[in-house]
Amino acid sequence: MLSTVETNVRQEPDELLNKIANYVLNYQVDSEEAFSTARYCLMDTLGCGILALSFPECKKLLGPYVEGTVVPNGVRVPGTDFVLDPIKGAWDIGSIIRWLDFNDTWLAAEWGHPSDNLGGILAAADYISQQKILDGKEPLTVKDILVAMIKAHEIQGVMALENSFNRVGLDHVILVKLASTAVISSLFKLSKEETVNALSQVFVDGQSLRTYRHSPNAGPRKSWAAGDATSRALQLVFLTMKGQIGYPSAITAPTWGFKDVLFKGNDFQINQDFKSYVMENVLFKISYPAEFHAQTAVEAAVTLHQEVIDRLEEIERIEITTHESAIRIISKEGELNNPADRDHCIQYMTAIGLLKGDLVAEDYEDDVAADPRVDSLRKKMIIKEDKRYSEEYLEADKRSIANSIQIYFKDGSFSKNIEVEYPIGHKRRRNEGIPILLSKFKKNLETRFDQNQVDKIVGFFSDFDELQKRSVNDFMTLFVTKR
Secondary structure, three states, rough: OOOOOOOOOOOOOOOHHHHHHHHHHHOOOOHHHHHHHHHHHHHHHHHHHHHHHHHHHHHOOOOOOOOOOOOOOOOOOOOOOOOEEHHHHHHHHHHHOOOOOOOEEEEEOEEEEEHHHHHHHHHHHHHHOOOOOOOHOOOEEEEHHHHHHHHHHHHHHHHHOOOOOOHOOOHHHHHHHHHHHHHHHHHOOHHHHHHHHHHHHHHHHHOOOHHOOOOOOOOHHHHHHHHHHHHHHHHHHHHHOOOOOOOOOOOOOOOHHHHHHOOOOOOOOOOOOOOOHHEEEEEOOOOOOOOOHHHHHHHHHOOOOOOOOOHHHHHEEEEEEHHHHHHHHHHOOOOOOHHHHOOHHHHHHHHHHHHHOOOOHHHHHHHHOOOOHHHHHEEEOEEEEEEHHHHHHOOOOOOOOOOEEOOOOOOEEOOOEEEEEEOOOHHHHHHHOOOOHHHHHHHHOOOOOOOHHHHHHHHHOHHHHHHHHHHHHHHHHHHHHHO
8 A cells, every 4th residue: 555654864974974074074184195286276277267267257156246346355356356255255256267168177977176165165154254354363275275176186086987978968077066065164173964965955956958068059157157066066065064964865765865856866976085196197288278189189180280281171081080079079060069069079169270270268269269270170070989088087097088180181191190199187197287387377467467467476385395384364365456
């Protein structure tokens, strides 16, 4: 007989909620490699945000929702003179970081950009520090920011290793919301119970669909979705601190839980402990503001630029050999409607690399896309999968992101097959990549600050031991400028 009542017994919190809370509140990060990488990640992430301020479509979304709103001791947004409430501050910082698709990347069963969490981390750290100063206490330090970054990277990245949210239609920014909620809880020194409560709210929330990342709907929401997620995380923490209860079986509750409603009944697979693995192995976008699955394709195209630029009319076909994930998310034919559409098209990015011998953020704008040679080259491209590329993309000791390009001409001749298995931002090319990352950081700063300020900021980062001791208040003040 069908029961007419439900048993109203609140169970113990879901295992994942406990596991994340224990990690974020209790784990002591002791990896020198993780801290060193986190410093470069902090520099690179902020530089990406500063560069984004050169783009009007980004700038017009920033600032208070209501013009003229004044927030005493509010959160500063790097590269601006905005002083905002913490939640909007997190939105703005997270959005400038992600706007140009130029910050770090993590590739596994799920994809994402763990430095997206810095929006919520910086906003929370700035707010907490200013409150502490008002109370006559010591503010947080840059080391607190680095620890939060390492843990946010770890939560987002380990969750992504074997759990594919994209295959059920959900966007990876759910993991930004989850990781940000966890580390922001620790910055506010919430108890374990409160941290679990806040984390449970993440899974009860509605989640973003990937609609805005895919043809035919690709659009600029993908540039502020992570800012929205890290901002929501801070809001959930504030709600928890105001006494809002949690929902202990938010993931596993039959019928009504996240697993049954949004994850096709699947359990999460977490097969390694949370430590500092992700920060140590994170991928930097150093050379090109390109969706990461295409980084090596652009590098190969740039290598071929000199060989083909004077023979464009002679090209019969362009063969791009790639991996399954690239085919699934960035292989597109037909009209590309906006910059967000173009920076998620491997054919477009490859064409720009062949034509210009480079790829910069401005190359996604309408004036560059209007060059008829771009679409002419796109129409000649054939996309093929190499099973080895697809397998090694997922192998823990490789995590390659391979692409190769070969060009065939009408007279029967052909170019070399240019294969690039690991982008310059990969751990395997770290020594090669860091000097270029530092140059990228300085160039990005120069788009917004005068040389004196650039030198101050670069100098701030130069002594790692001193950097970690500096207050968050000093750090955020360093990046204030006029709009």
